[in-house]
Amino acid sequence: MLSFNSVIVRYGEISLKGKNRIAFELKLKSNIEKKLEIQREDFSRVILKRGRIYIKGIKDVPELKNILGIYSYSPALEIKKDIEELEKEIVNFFSVLKGKKSFRVRCQRIDKKFPLTSIDIERKFGEILFEGTKIPVKLNDPDLNFQIEIGEDNIYIFFEKIKCFAGLPYETAGKLVSLFSAGIDSPVATFLMMKRGVEPVLVHFKITDKDYKKVLLLKEKLEVFTCGKKMKLYVINRDELFNEKFSSLYKNEKFYPYMCVLCKYLMHKKAGEIAKQVNAEGIITGDNLAQVASQTLRNLFVYTTVSGFPVYSPLISFDKEETIKIAKEIGTYEISTMKSEGCIPPKHPKTGVSLEVFNRILEETELK
Amino acid sequence: MLSFNSVIVRYGEISLKGKNRIAFELKLKSNIEKKLEIQREDFSRVILKRGRIYIKGIKDVPELKNILGIYSYSPALEIKKDIEELEKEIVNFFSVLKGKKSFRVRCQRIDKKFPLTSIDIERKFGEILFEGTKIPVKLNDPDLNFQIEIGEDNIYIFFEKIKCFAGLPYETAGKLVSLFSAGIDSPVATFLMMKRGVEPVLVHFKITDKDYKKVLLLKEKLEVFTCGKKMKLYVINRDELFNEKFSSLYKNEKFYPYMCVLCKYLMHKKAGEIAKQVNAEGIITGDNLAQVASQTLRNLFVYTTVSGFPVYSPLISFDKEETIKIAKEIGTYEISTMKSEGCIPPKHPKTGVSLEVFNRILEETELK
Numbered sequence A, B: 001m002l003s004f005n006s007v008i009v010r011y012g013e014i015s016l017k018g019k020n021r022i023a024f025e026l027k028l029k030s031n032i033e034k035k036l037e038i039q040r041e042d043f044s045r046v047i048l049k050r051g052r053i054y055i056k057g058i059k060d061v062p063e064l065k066n067i068l069g070i071y072s073y074s075p076a077l078e079i080k081k082d083i084e085e086l087e088k089e090i091v092n093f094f095s096v097l098k099g100k101k102s103f104r105v106r107c108q109r110i111d112k113k114f115p116l117t118s119i120d121i122e123r124k125f126g127e128i129l130f131e132g133t134k135i136p137v138k139l140n141d142p143d144l145n146f147q148i149e150i151g152e153d154n155i156y157i158f159f160e161k162i163k164c165f166a167g168l169p170y171e172t173a174g175k176l177v178s179l180f181s182a183g184i185d186s187p188v189a190t191f192l193m194m195k196r197g198v199e200p201v202l203v204h205f206k207i208t209d210k211d212y213k214k215v216l217l218l219k220e221k222l223e224v225f226t227c228g229k230k231m232k233l234y235v236i237n238r239d240e241l242f243n244e245k246f247s248s249l250y251k252n253e254k255f256y257p258y259m260c261v262l263c264k265y266l267m268h269k270k271a272g273e274i275a276k277q278v279n280a281e282g283i284i285t286g287d288n289l290a291q292v293a294s295q296t297l298r299n300l301f302v303y304t305t306v307s308g309f310p311v312y313s314p315l316i317s318f319d320k321e322e323t324i325k326i327a328k329e330i331g332t333y334e335i336s337t338m339k340s341e342g343c344i345p346p347k348h349p350k351t352g353v354s355l356e357v358f359n360r361i362l363e364e365t366e367l368k
Helices: A020-039 A083-097 A119-131 A187-195 A209-225 A244-251 A256-276 A297-304 A320-330 A355-364 B018-038 B084-099 B118-133 B184-196 B208-227 B244-251 B258-277 B297-304 B320-330 B355-365
Strands: A006-010 A045-049 A054-058 A072-082 A103-109 A144-150 A154-156 A174-179 A198-206 A232-237 B007-011 B045-049 B051-057 B073-079 B104-109 B143-152 B154-158 B174-179 B198-207 B232-237
Touching: A006 A154, A020 A045, A020 A072, A020 B198, A020 B297, A045 A256, A054 A232, A072 A083, A072 B174, A083 A119, A083 A154, A103 A119, A119 A144, A144 A198, A144 B258, A174 A187, A174 A256, A174 A355, A187 A209, A187 A320, A187 B018, A198 A209, A198 A256, A209 A232, A232 A256, A244 A256, A256 A297, A256 A355, A256 B154, A256 B198, A297 A355, A297 B174, A320 B258, B007 B154, B018 B051, B045 B184, B073 B084, B084 B118, B084 B143, B084 B154, B174 B258, B184 B208, B184 B320, B198 B208, B198 B258, B208 B232, B232 B258, B244 B258, B244 B355
Parallel strands: A103 A144, A174 A198, A198 A232, B104 B143, B174 B198, B198 B232
Antiparallel strands: A006 A054, A006 A072, A045 A054, A072 A154, A144 A154, B007 B051, B007 B073, B045 B051, B073 B154, B143 B154
8 A cells, every 4th residue: 555755734825925924834834743743643844835834754644634724735645856756656556546437637836847837747647547557537526636746846646635724823813812601602703713823711600510511621622723732711600700789680670681781791891801811812702693682782782892802703793503513513512512501591681781771780780 | 387486485593582583584574575576576475484484476486595584495386285286286397307317306394284294295296206207216416306395374396495695684683884995805794794684884984986986886786685775885085084194104114014003993983983973883894813914913902992882893713715705605706806996005014013002103193
């Protein structure tokens, strides 16, 4: 069996330029190295070259899917940059085609000065493979996609591009505090911001042990994407958040429908305090417009402005199905949907809290 | 040719319940009616029934793709809810199968008390269609998907579910001011919030006539989704936003790198004033983390908190390709990428403006 000796890593983000680009590339390279070390992979080195990162001298094909910032990668055979070498190597690939119904050869030249054009190479090696195997060429949707990349220093042969999450490398954007519950939304929101380079500091408001245990599992799931770094988790107990007056609201008919908004208000206030402590530059929430009764524009207005920090809600425009799809992709869905024991929201929460009324309530309850 | 006489409309949003649900459903029904009237469609009536909206007595199949809140729709033949009637009708469908390679019958019962089960119906009518046409049944990926829905009052026959944008009906969430440029991002951000029910009030900061004309075209594109309602557009001229001190910054080496952030700061301030005027409850931006140099967490902190309003940036976690994909789907991409003449940003804008420094600049430039 023919084995690969390298990996080609592709990253996207077409809009990055100049100084920023190089910083992002170096961070991605170092994140890849960390991940390989954690996985105890055998490799000789990772090099950065014109829009590609190459992992050289591998023994086994590493798992890179969870490294944020990678667009796709390909386990590959690296050979000398020499067309005769390629001709010699290609006969070893006859066995790979065995049993396939069809194939095609695709060539991409990173080195535009290479003497043969992409089409020349595709034709030449298509013929060699056909002559050697008699397996027919099929340009559309072939059984095997035989790919040749003419790099700056080497030639690479590979068969697949494994798609990853794209985005930007972890820890390139700064720190945000994330309001982190045991539900479906906040882990997905946190992940989406991580995917843009954010390092999240999790804040969980603990109501029950059951939910707290779920939070620990969710945190672990997200740490798959941090290339070995542990995430910080602040756990705030009920009594730290609510005073006695707040708890007495449960029995107060007038205030009871405002419970959700009041609770979120207090959470944001606390999150703002933590953001200051840890030098974070904003707050992440799983809020989604009009998804549940407490997340109306009016309510969001009341509680998202209290901290003075910008609030980032990447799910704000999502349909629930879109959120669930991502939760399944990143493996948090199973945990989030485990049996829960959180708070019991009022049956008919206020959907349109006005700032004036809300401020009056804050004064009456001494929660401001 | 067999023609349809009705349309089945499906809407999603699994998390809506109770009182809210009925309000959303009624709004969706009324938006559909408005759209049909604008298109001058001939129809007898639109009815709402257990998780479905039916358009009855149509002459032509209407275009419903742009009605927000619709998950999918199916042009259908409505017949009496009677199995003998279905048997009589089904022979008229032999001609539809003509030339097809394979088919299958799928049945869904909204009325769970209907005497025949879904499987009974699938088997029975699969046989009738096969006997009449000799076209083979294929359960996976057939050439024609023959679908029967047993509704509460009627039976429907249809072949396709046309996917729409889902989301929530237009004008169910409230009003937001949208910072609206001629670029790719802000029209997509505005659309995504419209898709959650928001009515946007557009604010364009006019630098050139060319871009202003693009903005008018983009506005028109988005009005495809408003079921006939015109969107408000505020146009703010350069001099209304910038004082002389600001314009002189261009020549000032010290302040020049801060231009982008200062400009955004002034836009948000102005947007906040307009939000107050029009009773909007927040601001929409096309901001996207770390996409361009001015959109770092630090810079966002400085300018997104100035208005005192919540700021909604639905693209915050998107990769550029994701934004472009939606822009193409809604038809704004072509316009946004037309030749532009906007502002010329500094070559090396500040990527990490601190609040302290920024406040000092505001004072020195008298722009606070």
